[in-house]
Amino acid sequence: MNEILCRACGEGTLKRFLELGGMPPVNAFLDESEIQKEKKYPLNLAYCPKCLLVQIEEIVPPEELFSNYLHLSSASVSNINHLKDVADTLNKRFDITSDTSILEIGSNDATLLGFLKQHTDNLLGVDPAKNLAQLSREKGIETLTDFFNTRTAEEIVKTQGLFDIIVALNVIPHTPDVVDLLRGVKKTLSPDGTLVMEGAYALETVLQGEFDTIYHEHVYSFSLHSLISTFDRAGLKIVDVEKIPTQGGSLRIFAKRKEDAGEHSKEMISILDEEKEKGLNNRAIYDQVENKVKNFKTQLKQIIENEKRSYGKLIALGSPARGIVITNYCKIGKDDIDYMIDDTPLKQGKYSPGMHVPIKSWNALDRNEKRTFLLLSWNYKDHLIKKLKENVESARVIIPFPKLEVQEIG
Numbered sequence: 389m390n391e392i393l394c395r396a397c398g399e400g401t402l403k404r405f406l407e408l409g410g411m412p413p414v415n416a417f418l419d420e421s422e423i424q425k426e427k428k429y430p431l432n433l434a435y436c437p438k439c440l441l442v443q444i445e446e447i448v449p450p451e452e453l454f455s456n457y458l459h460l461s462s463a464s465v466s467n468i469n470h471l472k473d474v475a476d477t478l479n480k481r482f483d484i485t486s487d488t489s490i491l492e493i494g495s496n497d498a499t500l501l502g503f504l505k506q507h508t509d510n511l512l513g514v515d516p517a518k519n520l521a522q523l524s525r526e527k528g529i530e531t532l533t534d535f536f537n538t539r540t541a542e543e544i545v546k547t548q549g550l551f552d553i554i555v556a557l558n559v560i561p562h563t564p565d566v567v568d569l570l571r572g573v574k575k576t577l578s579p580d581g582t583l584v585m586e587g588a589y590a591l592e593t594v595l596q597g598e599f600d601t602i603y604h605e606h607v608y609s610f611s612l613h614s615l616i617s618t619f620d621r622a623g624l625k626i627v628d629v630e631k632i633p634t635q636g637g638s639l640r641i642f643a644k645r646k647e648d649a650g651e652h653s654k655e656m657i658s659i660l661d662e663e664k665e666k667g668l669n670n671r672a673i674y675d676q677v678e679n680k681v682k683n684f685k686t687q688l689k690q691i692i693e694n695e696k697r698s699y700g701k702l703i704a705l706g707s708p709a710r711g712i713v714i715t716n717y718c719k720i721g722k723d724d725i726d727y728m729i730d731d732t733p734l735k736q737g738k739y740s741p742g743m744h745v746p747i748k749s750w751n752a753l754d755r756n757e758k759r760t761f762l763l764l765s766w767n768y769k770d771h772l773i774k775k776l777k778e779n780v781e782s783a784r785v786i787i788p789f790p791k792l793e794v795q796e797i798g
């Protein structure tokens with residue numbers, strides 16, 4: 389047996405609890421000519437018995453996953469609203485003035501920094517995707533095209549000094565060498581500065597059987613317990629935490645340099661207690677995941693067969709990473725889905741990773757034809773169902789999570 393050590397604490401030997409099979413990089417949408425060359429990688433999920441961090445076993449090199457990234461922050465209205473909310477939260481909590489310096493790791497197309505620009509010009513984005521940095525610069529946001537780590541942190545400190553606020557939304561789950569990233573944060577944070585980060589909460593996602601947050605880009609699923617020791621190794625201390633609804637359940641974490649941190653907040657202590665009560669440190673909670681996931685697949689396939697008999701092939705709503713995981717694991721392909729509708733212009737005209745379903749815009753829909761839709765972007769349900777109602781007279785919609793069901797629209 390191959391033993392794999394925990395990537396975060398370096399002490400525990402990983403225990404596998406879920407096998408999702410071969411999975412392509414879920415953000416690599418393909419031109420027709422690229423379909424033949426597509427690579428798949430095994431996707432297995434494990435947890436560390438020492439620090440309890442949930443993580444995938446095999447890593448695909450980040451350079452292969454992120455250098456031409458098609459997920460745009462500004463592509464969905466719901467995501468823009470979320471980032472607007474983050475900007476408001478930061479402004480309220482930290483009283484941002486023109487003196488406040490803010491660094492965003494994984495700044496994407498600088499949607500969030502764009503909102504913060506009304507308060508301060510001391511902004512820096514860091515993102516490895518070359519196609520995105522250009523979009524950020526067009527918004528007047530200075531951007532470093534690179535991965536954030538201890539090396540780039542040193543460069544940044546030399547040229548720009550320390551930062552009061554460092555934001556990393558959904559970045560740490562994507563970063564194999566998380567301790568190095570956090571050490572970089574420690575170097576870059578001013579003595580009174582705060583790191584604000586968000587990521588999917590294992591207890592409300594994968595441990596409930598919502599396996600669609602698991603993909604190669606997404607190395608970790610958090611719990612609060614699992615992050616404390618990882619942050620400690622980097623010289624950081626978590627001081628506060630909030631539960632937020634994004635991605636089917638996420639944590640927003642506030643951390644400071646260990647020596648300047650102070651005590652844990654009440655909210656943090658109550659979430660730690662709740663994690664213990666729910667059995668996060670008990671093997672049983674991990675062992676029940678695979679059964680939940682297998683049952684989901686059987687039921688979804690059954691529903692799709694029934695719908696196809698009445699309304700023909702389905703149309704998917706959205707082609708997000710999570711939807712690519714669902715379609716690949718459940719083997720839902722061109723025989724089941726006509727096409728996927730996605731607002732991201734960069735995806736339109738391409739084919740979905742793994743199952744090679746064409747991606748189209750809303751214009752492809754026939755207003756009067758009743759069809760069944762598979763809501764792959766189920767975390768943006770309200771927004772997409774509203775948009776669907778504007779585009780068709782009536783429809784049936786399969787909602788995969790949090791509870792698998794079919795809804796009649798119109």
Ligand SMILES: [Zn+2]
Nearest residue numbers: 394397436439
């Ligand atoms: Zn560990």
